[in-house]
Amino acid sequence: MSAVAVWAEVSEGRFKKSTLEALTAARTWADALGLPVWAVVIGKEVPQNTSQVLAEYGADKVIRILHPELAEFIPAAYARAMAAFLAAHKVPYAVLSQTYNGRAMAPMLSVWADGALLSGIVQVPEKESAGFRARRIAYSNKAIEWVYTDHLPLIVTMRANAIIPARAPRPSVSEEDFAFTPSAEDLRARPVGVEKVATDKIPLTEAEIVVSGGRGLKGPENWGIIEELAQVLGAATACSKPVADVGWRPHHEHVGQTGIQISPNLYIAIGISGAIQHLAGVASSKNIVVINNDPEAPFFKVADYGIVADAFEVVPRLIEAIKKYKAEHTH
Amino acid sequence: MKILCCISHVPDTTTRIQFSADGTQLDRTGVTFIVNPYDDFVLARAAELKEKNPSGVHVTVLCVGKNGASSTDNVDSNLRKALALGLDEAVRIDALPVDGYFVANQIAAYAEKQGFDLLFFGKESIDYNGSQVPGMVAALLNLPYISYATSIEIAGQKAVLTREITGGKERIESPLPLVLSAQKGLAEWRIPNVRGIMQAKTKPLHVLPPVEVTPRVQTLRHELPPAKGPFKKIDPDKIEELVQELANKGLI
CATH class of the missing domain: 3.40.50.1220 (TPP-binding domain)
Structure with missing residues (x-):
């Protein structure tokens, strides 16, 4: 069965605004295509109230890809996990937000899923002849570019603040685990520590x-x-x-x-x-x-x-x- | 140690942007092209590593591009500018960069046979800001990928890096070879000296044909951004007017 998958990025144990933006984009796109939205959570564990939050913003199904080695974000491991899921369920569409991690993971995902990548788009892709078109900002805000692809799977990343998160509650949400074990190769670039700056402040990239x-x-x-x-x-x-x-x-x-x-x-x-x-x-x-x-x-x-x-x-x-x-x- | 620095040939930020009549192509007439500013960080870091160990480090600079008609749109001269920082040789893959997938495949096909320890990229190019190519190259070559790197130190066959994340920095350890995309901080920008510029003129610059790759994304057309709304000047003595305006837009 076909669907629009969305990577539900978890940051410090919760879903950030950028994740809700991606969900809203996925919901809008899925409605246009008559498809369900599958929200994919990757990590060691899922945040509290995961299904409630994701269903509130339009997810029909929550896919959990959980493994102890996925506790920290490693682009290769996360991209492999998502690619494996898309391939196993023949999912033709995937949405990520263009956060630091989304930008790191999406290009690897597009290669391993053998897909096309539209990055930093500011609206949900629209049907155009045999494929899809979308807009993105180019040349330091001096132009808007319309891009087109008919290659599937199609992976898109949404520019921050381009879409306003909108509640679209689903009557019911199902949950499913997808088994995935990252290989040693996917875990080569390992995070060994984090330095947080002023955690009480609003991150610049997310600020309204x-x-x-x-x-x-x-x-x-x-x-x-x-x-x-x-x-x-x-x-x-x-x-x-x-x-x-x-x-x-x-x-x-x-x-x-x-x-x-x-x-x-x-x-x-x-x-x-x-x-x-x-x-x-x-x-x-x-x-x-x-x-x-x-x-x-x-x-x-x-x-x-x-x-x-x-x-x-x-x-x-x-x-x-x-x-x-x-x-x-x-x- | 072998380092590959991949650079983009992009219109200068201050240049006026115009398109062909059908909007599909950038009109390159009269446009000044520069080395993508984020790529300057990796060129500078490569130059630092080369300086520390001149005989043990070899740096290749690569660009996928075709030389334009004017002297301000010449990929080869931008490659020579990069070489003037003390780097060893340049490679131009003679093809227009159609999409990220096409460019990444060109770079991967070249790098595959060369045995580079470090593949350096800017975090994105200032024309489309897609951040696509470095991650795609890492995936095509199945190498570790560190994006938004703000530092890299190398000890033997291992590197310690810092990477920018939302609200902070992350320390990463990775074996070599690896792919890195640079954020500001990786190194201080450098300006080549006269000696470097002179030496760069005779350094090898190989022009290679592209490998056959079908691009996956095409440009339909470009548009100019919608016109800004009307400008409103606020009298500093009536600052409440600004507060009311912002409140009316739901911003306060």
């Missing part, structure tokens, strides 16, 4: 709102207003390349062409001029607010809202205004 600071803030001691604005908005913090290069902020906060590429719902740029390399990493944000004291800053050209003002003067007032609004509208 990002507050970002640049050289206009004049020094690391002035980042308090960025942190506080991020806190009242429930946002992640980021910075421009020069700021990371001089060490005012850690490198993992650098967004832009050589840093992290993001597309949050709201990007607030404070004291960032908007060099083209910076825009390449953030220009697909759905709403952009620019605060800069230089009215000629190129960032204003791509902004939805702009404030020409001194950040040190206007940001504290913005924080107060948001607090006031939230106090008046929260019950």
